[in-house]
Amino acid sequence: MKRFFPLTLAVALLATGCALLEPPGPRVLTVMTHDSFSASDEVIAAFEAQYDAEIQFLKSGDTGTAVNRAILAGDNPLADVFYGVDNTFLSRALEEDIFEPYASPLLDEIPDAFKLDPENRALPVDYGDVCLNYDVAYFETHGLQPPQSLEDLLDDAYRGLLAVENPATSSPGLAFLFTTIGHFGEDRYLDFWAALVENDVLVVNDWETTYYAEFTRYGGTRPIIVSYGSSPPFEVVFAENPIDEPPTAAVIADDTCFRQIEFVGILKGTRNRRLAEAWVDFMLSTTFQEDLPLQMYVFPVNPQAQLDPIFTDYLAIPDHPAFVSPAAIAENRESWIEAWTETVLR
């Protein structure tokens, strides 16, 4: 026992020492991103082989934390490229001026609806929708029809059935607040929320607790929750026993979802501009775009990319999600959340 301790120490010191003394090998490109980032081993390896480069990923917390860290690093950037800023944080990143513009040739392939920065400092990579999800079995056994609009949620039949996340602490919660603002407009969304409170909506601070504790599917009491449009295919891929029918479904009727678009940008002050450009091109290319869905359950902005059958079978993508512009979000985020808090929680 006595010998074990110095040994562990030696190993620990050695490991940390090695990390410091990394020998100069292939060029290293550092990509800063949020905690949910994932990619296939072979897709990244292909890029590394093609450019004789090594990609170092840095996971920097949730989207907001990662963006704020990139901003605070200032002129001495933590990485060459930042991936994962979404349309709810886009204006903050652009105002703080952390990106260098780059007009990637691949932008031509991407529909204009995704391009929210005309100066091409932030380039769209993928999107996902925040939608109402419901427990299929619950609605079957209770002989209920799932809601088809936001207004439906005020129906007496859905009293006490809905759980939503707090927009102050949760990204899907904020997206759902934007859905209601996009649909009802700034002057009427609070009336809707007041009516939701009357209809016994449950507010939870985080997505994890909403999904795994309050959702009837996992032993909770609420059969309708706010989650992602891609959650039902997730339920199939990560089922306990193989199933061929998702046990949950997303409501994708017009104006009931909010689209989150994620962007990539080259960080100001990078010393690897050319390699960074190659990486951005790679993220927009079909190789990376086709890898996105099964890794992060978000969807390619490049229409050339083919979807895995699991998504063509089980994924429902809304045609007309609610829309609120990044500029309006940046302008009103605080006052909207505060007004919401005042109406719903007080």
Add this chain to the structure above:
Amino acid sequence: MTGIKKIRLKSSGAGSRRSNLLLLLLWLGPILFLSLFFFYPLVSILRTSFARAEGGVLSPFIEVLGSASHRSVLWFTIWQALLSTLLTLIVGLPGAYLLARFKFRGRSLLQALTGIPFVMPTLVVAAAFNALLGPHGWLNLGLMELFGLAAPPIRITNTLTAILLAHIFYNTTIVLRMVGDFWSHLDPRLSGASQVLGANRWRTLWHITLPMLMPAIITAALLVFIFDFTSFGVILILGGPGFATLEVEIFYQAISLFNLPVAAALSVLQLTCNLALTMAYSRLASRLSRPLEVRPRTYTQRRLTGSTTRWMAAIIIAVLLVLLIAPLAALATRSVTRLQPERGQQEAASRGLTFDFYRQLGVNPQQSLFYVKPTTAIGISLTYAAATVVLALLLGLPASWALARDRQALVSRLLDPLLMLPLGTSAVTLGLGFVVALGELPIDLRASPLLIPIAHTLVAFPFVVRSLTPALRSIRPRLRQAAAMLGASPRRTVRHIDLPLVGRAVLVAATFAFSISLGEFGATAVISRPEYPTVPVMIYRFLSQPGAMNYGQALALSTILMLVCGGGMLAIERFRIADVGEF
């Protein structure tokens, strides 16, 4: 006695200069470490933040103090922490008594088990509470069955009760360890004598035992309070949107709104509260602590004999089992239970034993770049934990030595309260501080894996100092002087007098440093390298995705984390320092 006084008087001039130098040398490491990794990043982020304030440095403070909602957040932060600390002491002190005074089979196991909650990720604890107390939890189902109720009678989701229960769950081990260890070295003859002289049990407890224990009790209370005061995950996840502590508000202001000036003002407010409290504590502690006759455990502990004693022990153990162990057991049970009935089947029919979640941990179905085997994650967690233990002890031993040797010295009086600050500082704020400050050093540490054990050590270091100082202070100066007079060199005095007496306290300190690192305290402050995930990081990865298999694997990994933590604590328990025997 007079002889010693004379000797001390004679040597006071040169001796005190030398001892001042020694004090400074002892302080050197800790001061450098804290300056570089705590004060420098903290000051940097505060400066950056206040520079963004439009109306000058004072305006965010005026905004914070002038806002009724911020004042109510401050008030809630204080009273929930006071209440939680009080309840934790009420639950912990009888347990500390049991672990200190009695030897019984399973004693070490009980101690290890009660330490496990400390490392569990909050999201998993929320799941455990839900399994026990949720609408479909065991307790509600049992009560509904028993009384034929239609609806679950107990609702703890989003209540203060959930917050308090979780704080007790997490922090009782601090009281058990700190007070229990100190208690086990108190000479039982004193209380025996008091009873012989006619005092009843309660009088003895009140007038003899409690005053002697006070230094340990207030130390434990301080640490528990600071944890509750800066509570984040418990409030956010178990308390729900109706409750916010300063830390929750700092997160909202700094991250969601990027209102850095207000976040900084709130951080300063939080820091000031903790500093004031720690200063009060330091004064109280130096007044209360006195040299005690320290006894080895073999001497102070007795067997559980007599029916009253056994009943008492059974009740204490039952309380600890219900509050601390039952949620863990619920988690472990769920990790081997099928979660989902297959479609069309009755729920009861398909519930059964399964090891699928454990088996699946060894598979990388999506060929993800960031997949690691669970054994690798355990290895990474243990490496960080070992590094944290070593680093925290290397810094903590000299600091506590200096504190205990001469607590009246100016440098000690100044530094004592400052040592606790990292524990009472907002992890969100400090994390942003790392990004602002640590890129300017010769080595860019901002995204280095080295920063992880360093961040863990910032939290562990105050614990180490607080575990060691009472033990070191309790050494009678006379013992040292006697040894010195008999011709022992200072090194021999340390080896034969100080070390054996402190040995146990070092183990307690090591256990805390180990648990703090394993539980990833303060790690949210650090940018993570996805190729080196720890076990808690892996648990969060699974929990952040929908799907029964993801949820099950998170539960399985949590159970593995429990085993690693319990095993690690039992292993530390078995260390013998300098072959001094069971102390």
